[in-house]
Amino acid sequence: MRMSKQSRLHLPRVPARPGEAPDFSYVQLSAAGAVPRPEINARSRDMMSLSVDLVRVLDDAGEAVGPWNPHLDPDELQVGLRHMMLTRAFDDRMQRMQRAGKISFYIRSSGEEAVSVAQCMALRPGDMLFPSYRNQGLQIVRGIALLDLMCQLLSNTRDMCKGRQLPVMYHSKPGNVFSISGNLATQFPQAVGWAMAAAIKGEDHLAASWIGEGSSAEADFHHALLFASVYQAPVILNVVNNQWAISTFQGYAGGEQRSFAARGPGYGIAGIRVDGNDFLAVYAVTQWAAERARTGAGPTLIELVTYRAAAHSTSDDPARYRAKDDAEHWPLGDPILRLKKHLMKIGEWSEARHQALSAELEALVASSWKEATTFGTLSEGPRLNADLMFEDVFKEMPQNLKRQQALMRAERS
Amino acid sequence: MRMSKQSRLHLPRVPARPGEAPDFSYVQLSAAGAVPRPEINARSRDMMSLSVDLVRVLDDAGEAVGPWNPHLDPDELQVGLRHMMLTRAFDDRMQRMQRAGKISFYIRSSGEEAVSVAQCMALRPGDMLFPSYRNQGLQIVRGIALLDLMCQLLSNTRDMCKGRQLPVMYHSKPGNVFSISGNLATQFPQAVGWAMAAAIKGEDHLAASWIGEGSSAEADFHHALLFASVYQAPVILNVVNNQWAISTFQGYAGGEQRSFAARGPGYGIAGIRVDGNDFLAVYAVTQWAAERARTGAGPTLIELVTYRAAAHSTSDDPARYRAKDDAEHWPLGDPILRLKKHLMKIGEWSEARHQALSAELEALVASSWKEATTFGTLSEGPRLNADLMFEDVFKEMPQNLKRQQALMRAERS
Amino acid sequence: MASMNMIQALNSAMDIMLGRDPAVVLMGEDIGYFGGVFRATEGLQRKYGEHRVLDTPIAEGGIVATAIGMSVNGLRPVAEIQFADYIYPAFDQICSELARIRYRSAGEFFAPVTIRTPCGGGIRGGQTHSQSPEGIFTHVSGIKVVMPSNPYDAKGLLITSIEDDDPVIFFEPKRLYNGPFDGDPNKPAVPWSTHPKGQVDEGYYKVALGKAEIVRSGSQVTIITYGTMVYVAAAAAAAMNIDAEIIDLRSLVPLDVDTIATSVKKTGRCVIAHEATRFSGFGAEILSIIQEECFWDLEAPIQRVTGWDTPYPHAFEWEYFPGQARVSRALQSVLEPA
Amino acid sequence: MASMNMIQALNSAMDIMLGRDPAVVLMGEDIGYFGGVFRATEGLQRKYGEHRVLDTPIAEGGIVATAIGMSVNGLRPVAEIQFADYIYPAFDQICSELARIRYRSAGEFFAPVTIRTPCGGGIRGGQTHSQSPEGIFTHVSGIKVVMPSNPYDAKGLLITSIEDDDPVIFFEPKRLYNGPFDGDPNKPAVPWSTHPKGQVDEGYYKVALGKAEIVRSGSQVTIITYGTMVYVAAAAAAAMNIDAEIIDLRSLVPLDVDTIATSVKKTGRCVIAHEATRFSGFGAEILSIIQEECFWDLEAPIQRVTGWDTPYPHAFEWEYFPGQARVSRALQSVLEPA
Ligand SMILES: Cc1ncc(C[n+]2csc(CCOP(=O)(O)OP(=O)(O)O)c2C)c(N)n1
Numbered sequence A, B: 001m002r003m004s005k006q007s008r009l010h011l012p013r014v015p016a017r018p019g020e021a022p023d024f025s026y027v028q029l030s031a032a033g034a035v036p037r038p039e040i041n042a043r044s045r046d047m048m049s050l051s052v053d054l055v056r057v058l059d060d061a062g063e064a065v066g067p068w069n070p071h072l073d074p075d076e077l078q079v080g081l082r083h084m085m086l087t088r089a090f091d092d093r094m095q096r097m098q099r100a101g102k103i104s105f106y107i108r109s110s111g112e113e114a115v116s117v118a119q120c121m122a123l124r125p126g127d128m129l130f131p132s133y134r135n136q137g138l139q140i141v142r143g144i145a146l147l148d149l150m151c152q153l154l155s156n157t158r159d160m161c162k163g164r165q166l167p168v169m170y171h172s173k174p175g176n177v178f179s180i181s182g183n184l185a186t187q188f189p190q191a192v193g194w195a196m197a198a199a200i201k202g203e204d205h206l207a208a209s210w211i212g213e214g215s216s217a218e219a220d221f222h223h224a225l226l227f228a229s230v231y232q233a234p235v236i237l238n239v240v241n242n243q244w245a246i247s248t249f250q251g252y253a254g255g256e257q258r259s260f261a262a263r264g265p266g267y268g269i270a271g272i273r274v275d276g277n278d279f280l281a282v283y284a285v286t287q288w289a290a291e292r293a294r295t296g297a298g299p300t301l302i303e304l305v306t307y308r309a310a311a312h313s314t315s316d317d318p319a320r321y322r323a324k325d326d327a328e329h330w331p332l333g334d335p336i337l338r339l340k341k342h343l344m345k346i347g348e349w350s351e352a353r354h355q356a357l358s359a360e361l362e363a364l365v366a367s368s369w370k371e372a373t374t375f376g377t378l379s380e381g382p383r384l385n386a387d388l389m390f391e392d393v394f395k396e397m398p399q400n401l402k403r404q405q406a407l408m409r410a411e412r413s
Numbered sequence C, D: 001m002a003s004m005n006m007i008q009a010l011n012s013a014m015d016i017m018l019g020r021d022p023a024v025v026l027m028g029e030d031i032g033y034f035g036g037v038f039r040a041t042e043g044l045q046r047k048y049g050e051h052r053v054l055d056t057p058i059a060e061g062g063i064v065a066t067a068i069g070m071s072v073n074g075l076r077p078v079a080e081i082q083f084a085d086y087i088y089p090a091f092d093q094i095c096s097e098l099a100r101i102r103y104r105s106a107g108e109f110f111a112p113v114t115i116r117t118p119c120g121g122g123i124r125g126g127q128t129h130s131q132s133p134e135g136i137f138t139h140v141s142g143i144k145v146v147m148p149s150n151p152y153d154a155k156g157l158l159i160t161s162i163e164d165d166d167p168v169i170f171f172e173p174k175r176l177y178n179g180p181f182d183g184d185p186n187k188p189a190v191p192w193s194t195h196p197k198g199q200v201d202e203g204y205y206k207v208a209l210g211k212a213e214i215v216r217s218g219s220q221v222t223i224i225t226y227g228t229m230v231y232v233a234a235a236a237a238a239a240m241n242i243d244a245e246i247i248d249l250r251s252l253v254p255l256d257v258d259t260i261a262t263s264v265k266k267t268g269r270c271v272i273a274h275e276a277t278r279f280s281g282f283g284a285e286i287l288s289i290i291q292e293e294c295f296w297d298l299e300a301p302i303q304r305v306t307g308w309d310t311p312y313p314h315a316f317e318w319e320y321f322p323g324q325a326r327v328s329r330a331l332q333s334v335l336e337p338a
């Protein structure tokens, strides 16, 4: 075949690769307080602008402004700050423990803490969560003990997953947090099904799910939006646009031509774009979406605009594919610092309290880790009984698995 | 489990089931000539209204009006009329032949002829077509002989598919018509890949594909729009909204909340809604989309609003799931009668010529059928050599298939 | 007892389960108002309402995904995939999710979803309405795989599947919907009303998963089969006057190894028959297990009777289908003295 | 000749094909700028441009579908699926389309797509980064299935696959990327540089599909295997001082039945080893074929050595993995005098 002519294929532009200067000029911003707040029961086609604009509450001075201000009590804000700081302290420590070879793998949510924490706080305990692998804040807000999370990471004798899942693939039936899958996006339409069942049962619980913008390319994203639209399921579908997949920029998921929130109106679903690092804005938008779902006004697609400040996981090095100091130039800042600034602005927080709190949380993480390791680590200590490998494939263990279990025992002895 | 409470699940409304009066009040119409025609290189976000309005050229009086009038020469219109009438004559006859047991299965395109005929006429011979099973007009415009189509339907000794495919699953390499799949929607992203290759090779051919509105629920629809958007592939993606899948109304594919054309802008693709029974409007919109693709202005999603006047296939009876005289009440009429009216209006056609033409076409269909059956039918006449069953699984027949072929021969002897 | 064809028996099973358990919901393409393209759900939406018998978008992946979510929320969805040939778009949700939810959550979550789907050829469906993909799913740990061969079993197995807390893929040999079929398309069709298994208890009853049925006991050779091939095999053996022991597996996962092994140890000869393509078909696993369990008892090589390793061609349906001639040939060769 | 690990050999194959044939394009998740999560395409985008080495959206179904369309338009796409565990979203496009386009169009259209994907465990990947689904694809008529076990074969087989006019799924046992692995994770890793098959011709060469390699000839027993298990089996046999004939299949479809049958007829004893789960795994087809071809030569039941019928658990990787102990046990039992 001759390929004489020049390729005319379009390729999405990647703003800044290693060696280039960070460039976030492509991020469409709105001023804090500038975006109107539609009625709960407004129809998606009548609020198209929400999928283009960016809902923000906190201004640069740290003031909460505009119609989306959720007017939370200071103590609620302090709880939110605490959850976000705990999430980060937890992430930082687990990252180090992976580097130290104590756990096989880890994924941080650094820079994205407001997404999970503010959203979970805006929901009810009876609402079912279908997370991705980067939503540890949900587990923390739902009160899953650090000890339980850490034992899962360690695949140790107290592991909730009985050693079957990769680290961070948590679940909690009592906490109403669904089992996390290693297969991207699969949880998105499952959440819609859960919400359909809630509606069929006449309950007013809703389901919420999270995927990354890169994963929104998977078929499951389409199935979720379509079924949510057809049955007007009480569900909140969240696309966490942290700008990067692994090495792949969000333009390769369709973000170059249009916002991810804009997919919503395409399916007749409310789509709204929010500053994902603005705790108050994220809370307000989620509260609004939850009220829509609960009152039968339909599903909502929320695009949370944030930035993956850390590596994708412990398996990659961002310096290989994006500008080194990207994160510092991210125009929406850091969610923890921004909420801290706001609390101080309204006189409900101080540098001293902040230091004390982070010290307290680091101590909590450290002591939890100490306790967790007493149940075993990858390398040392008590190990789970390998017999467990054959359980829960089916409710009752079939003949062939019983036989294989016996063979495995014989092998190990 | 208790199910005390009432279900709150929303179910799309189906306008008219058997016994009910036809109701097309849900169809959003625009007046002929009312919708503006954007520049070829306009950006999708700047022409959102095109996905809500309905592009129409022919008014009730049969005049061609407005900015979308393609100003075709009368002889082109006459060719279009002929192709549509031939398609219908072919369909009607094949339907009868299936009833007579000569072929195993058939699918008519009655009432939708303008879609395939006008669109194909607006494209170039080098453009690649990825049809669904209801686009026989494409085959006819591309000049595939009725004889060839009929022999495929008969799975006879002259069958282009060597007896492997269900009737209507045609293909034509010389005609640039891709092999039709029995699996819905799969051709949609394949067309995008073909278009990407054309762009990579620096050629200015485009690809066009067709699926039904019901099939747009499949994952392939999402993949097609996403990849087309990311790489701005030179492709025209057509959703033929004939209101029904089999027994399933278009509301169950998401049409209740939003038009299918509106999915386009959600992905940053131009989305345009057109009167699918208006030959001139379909031609004009396709020409516009083709020029966009060829000039690098990007892909276009076209929703062709039409009505499936006949049964889904020879396997179902619409009287079981929709109002009996639905078709007569369809607000957009019949594509053949409308073009005929226009031609007469402009003095380029007469009732006499029309009668003569349909007589000529019926004769052509009849004689082609007569010839086709000489190559065998399901029941009688020469049969394909069953050895062919083992060919083309791979380019070269592997050992195990050679052996199976021999066993099969032994069995039959 | 009433005379039912397989469609009526399946319909009765779903009717009874919708009535007994408010958690049971049906979902699928054209299954609601229309009652399904094969009419298996006819009348059930009218009887139980649009919220219990759901028409869905045409998206098999979305159907299975939402069924999983529903089941995690306490419902027992019975999802119909219109043809087994169209189950592939749901493959990821089935293999990566449905099959693994109990395992990966250490039993905290589980997904009691039943997937019903018509399979097999013999109705001029061509390559996309004739497939038998059951073998693929037997390789996926965590899913049960069932295929009935008659109305009585179909009803009892479907009720058991719906009540089972593990996911079940329930294959329905569509050629058997209206009557047993011995592989000869030129013979007049035999209705279920003339067959004992067409007499079906109108009430609630179960047929256990993992229990094969010896449909004919015999001494010369064991024929292991399921679905459509049960009748083809029986007819072939009868035509040859062979005293064959015929085993209808009914469920492939879990598999009734004891019944298989006991029979082959007794007869020392074995033919395995299924309609699916041969290469890596389920027959290979059955053959392997027998070889492992009964090696010293085998007096001749086990023979596999299957569809050819090609797609199911429209024009050559009966050349493709493993009819009596193919079964006879295999029986002859296993019965030849070594 | 140069010393290469398997990643370098695969990279070299793609480099050469990109250079030789302008129709060859690479596509996949993170394969372009980044060079792939296992670095198999490292440097190739820089060398051949963004239009020949395409980063794609994260949508395996879309990748395969667009690859099919490209191939129909004269290109030869080599698509990477980041992990074999993530090939399922593309299952419908592979089974219903890629495998059947030549057949259903009577050869007028064909789709020369190569799908590369890392498979197998041993890298602490847990249940979603360790799967070996090759068996499933061997049941799909119309697709070739390849799995190399060393750098030399990997390069030659990949070049052949890319030039093949039929679709090929090319499985790469990721545990072998950096060196042969005998199944003992506690031993220091052995690099390919110390292995003869790590010496790779830097130029263009092909290794034919459908030709197995006898990696060790022997008289006592035939071990049929492929991928990671080649080295585990060899080590186990060596440790037991068994004179085993070891066959590396290299390609599963087409399958080299002659080499298999000739060997088993010679040794009369056979062990089949693969990492995939046992039930309906590819071992079952191999076993069935041998039983059919070599029945009268077998002196003991053929044994299958496989992963267990469970997902691949993160914490029990080495209890799951079919290591030397499992192979030894099988060898013992086939060698036991009847
Ligand atoms: C089906 C599937 N394909 C590919 C992968 C490999 N993979 C894991 S994470 C990831 C990137 C996801 O990016 P994004 O959705 O943006 O989420 P983020 O990591 O940014 O939170 C990829 C490609 C996978 N886990 N599953």
Ligand SMILES: Cc1ncc(C[n+]2csc(CCOP(=O)(O)OP(=O)(O)O)c2C)c(N)n1
Residues within 6 Å of the ligand: B134, B182, B183, B184, B211, B212, B213, B214, B215, B216, B240, B242, B244, B245, B246, B308, B312, C029, C058, C082, C086, C089
């Ligand atoms: C993957 C898949 N699922 C289901 C079917 C069965 N089926 C064939 S046509 C059809 C309805 C399609 O309706 P639509 O897309 O609106 O096209 P139309 O028939 O109206 O032209 C269905 C459900 C199929 N062929 N493939």
Ligand SMILES: [Mg+2]
Residues within 6 Å of the ligand: A212, A213, A214, A240, A241, A242, A243, A244, A245, A308
């Ligand atoms: Mg991301």
Ligand SMILES: [Mg+2]
Residues within 6 Å of the ligand: B212, B213, B214, B240, B241, B242, B243, B244, B245, B308
């Ligand atoms: Mg339709």
